[in-house]
Amino acid sequence: MKKIKKILMALAICSVSFIAVGCSSKSDNDNNNNNNNNNQKKENTISAEELSNKILEASKAVKSTKVKVQSKVKSDIFGKGATCNSEIESTISLEPLVVKLEGKTTIVGQKSSGYNMYFNEEDMYFQSSFDKKWYKIKNGNFKNVFGKQKDVGNLATIPELIKAVEKNISIVEEGSNYVVTYSGKDETAKQVLEKASLSIQPTLAKSFENMTLENYEVKYIIDKTTFYPVDCEIKIKATVKQEQGSVSFDSETKLTYSDINKVEPIKIPDEVKNAPEMK
Numbered sequence: 001m002k003k004i005k006k007i008l009m010a011l012a013i014c015s016v017s018f019i020a021v022g023c024s025s026k027s028d029n030d031n032n033n034n035n036n037n038n039n040q041k042k043e044n045t046i047s048a049e050e051l052s053n054k055i056l057e058a059s060k061a062v063k064s065t066k067v068k069v070q071s072k073v074k075s076d077i078f079g080k081g082a083t084c085n086s087e088i089e090s091t092i093s094l095e096p097l098v099v100k101l102e103g104k105t106t107i108v109g110q111k112s113s114g115y116n117m118y119f120n121e122e123d124m125y126f127q128s129s130f131d132k133k134w135y136k137i138k139n140g141n142f143k144n145v146f147g148k149q150k151d152v153g154n155l156a157t158i159p160e161l162i163k164a165v166e167k168n169i170s171i172v173e174e175g176s177n178y179v180v181t182y183s184g185k186d187e188t189a190k191q192v193l194e195k196a197s198l199s200i201q202p203t204l205a206k207s208f209e210n211m212t213l214e215n216y217e218v219k220y221i222i223d224k225t226t227f228y229p230v231d232c233e234i235k236i237k238a239t240v241k242q243e244q245g246s247v248s249f250d251s252e253t254k255l256t257y258s259d260i261n262k263v264e265p266i267k268i269p270d271e272v273k274n275a276p277e278m279k
Contacts, residue, residue, distance in 0.1 A: 048166035051178060051222065052159030058227035059156055064093045064263035068256040075249040078242075083108040091263055097121050098266040118268050125272045134271060135278035158220065158229060164188040177230055180220040185213050210241040228260060 069088040075081070088103040099119040106112040116127040124137040162169065162180065169182045182189070194208045217235040222228070234253040239246050 045173065046171065046178065048162050048169060048171060051171065051180070051227075052162040052166075054227045055162070055222065055229075056156060056159040059158075061261070062228070063095055063261050065260045066091050066258045066263060068258070069253065070255075071251060071253045073249050073251045075247060077247050078245045091266060093263050093266045098268060100266055118272055120268065125268070125275060126278065134275035136275050137278055161189070161218070162220075164191070173224070174221075176224050178220075178222040178224055180222060181218070183215065183217045185215055189213070189216050212239045212241075214238055229257065231256075 067088070067090040069086075069090075071086045071088075073084045073086075075084070084105065084107050086103065086105045088101060090102075091100045093099075097120055099117075101117040101119070102115075103117070104112055104114040114129050118125040125134055126137055127134050161182075165182050165184070165186055165188060168184055168186060169180055172179050190211075190213045214237040215235070216237075217233075219231075219233045220229055221231040223230050232255045234251075234255075236251045236253075237249075239248040241247075
């Protein structure tokens with residue numbers, strides 16, 4: 001049972017890491033976006049290369065945002081089925097870098113596990129779900145697993161993926177947005193997915209070495225004016241070979257960004273900054 005729980009938690013972290021290759025945001029045009037769903041779709045008037053370049057340029061202007069991630073992973077671990085749900089809400093300010101993260105992971109049939117965290121350029125703080133106390137995290141496995149989560153708002157990998165699979169994506173205009181969709185299992189898509197995930201979660205390297213990507217679906221909605229992502233859905237189906245057998249998983253991730261460049265500078269409370277080191 002401990003082995004299965006460990007793998008489930010790894011899959012949950014893995015699915016969260018996939019958010020680096022897909023982001024959603026709500027811009028000032030949200031009210032219009034809701035009305036655009038019924039608008040007639042038009043053939044795209046922009047190339048994949050031009051779109052990816054504009055998204056990359058727009059991402060440089062993002063100084064703060066809020067991110068909400070909802071992920072569901074259905075897995076088959078050595079013949080036993082399990083489902084793991086995770087929710088993360090992050091508030092990110094880049095000048096200076098401070099990230100506040102609130103997360104909850106639930107393995108169906110078991111008690112939920114919640115956690116709160118703060119990051120800055122140098123330090124990482126974690127509130128234990130057991131004693132509700134804050135701890136400062138030094139170097140070690142815990143920091144290796146969670147430390148890169150401060151990069152959750154990285155938008156630069158979106159244009160990288162679009163360029164990598166530009167021959168196999170669809171771009172259409174829908175109201176005030178571009179709708180970009182991709183479905184497949186191109187080796188280039190796997191490479192971009194791997195690079196983005198490892199940038200956030202280096203401990204997944206071995207998993208990618210033994211992973212067979214069966215299908216990968218992404219849907220981006222990009223605002224035609226700001227070139228910020230408006231919405232995103234990611235679906236991944238894959239199998240990872242283990243010494244004890246194969247682990248297959250089917251994940252769905254939805255992301256919502258809000259308050260782009262409207263987040264007030266985040267201050268880490270004194271009780272957090274003065275917390276003792278976690279042993």
